[in-house]
Amino acid sequence: MPEPDNSFRKIVYHFIDELAWPHLGALGLVSFFFFFAATNGLLKLTGRDISSFDFPVGPVIGISSALAVIVLCAAIKLRPKS
Incomplete structure (x- = not known):
């Protein structure tokens, strides 16, 4: 059975790798x-x-989701390149 095509994941990883840290x-x-x-x-x-x-639901969900996006992108940028 052939491996599944991971082109979407590759393009997302490439986009995040090329993204500058201030961005x-x-x-x-x-x-x-x-x-x-x-x-x-x-x-x-x-x-x-x-x-x-x-309780302010909107800002809390917004802040926690934004932090999750930043942490996820930083983890992708700092992963060992193979």
């Missing part, structure tokens, strides 16, 4: 706004009022 912060900022807006949009779609929560 990783910009990628984190973009991912924060994406996940923040997606969370707030999903809450509005379900009919919940965002101000009814005692």
Whole structure:
């Protein structure tokens, strides 16, 4: 059985490898706004009022997702090249 084609993973790894370190912060900022807006949009779609929560759900999910994206990209950049 032939190996599965991992071209998508290769192109993502290549993109992250060519990304400069300062651009990783910009990628984190973009991912924060994406996940923040997606969370707030999903809450509005379900009919919940965002101000009814005692805890700021949108910013927390946005920050944690942005940190996860930055850590994942840094791990890919620092992996041993084969």
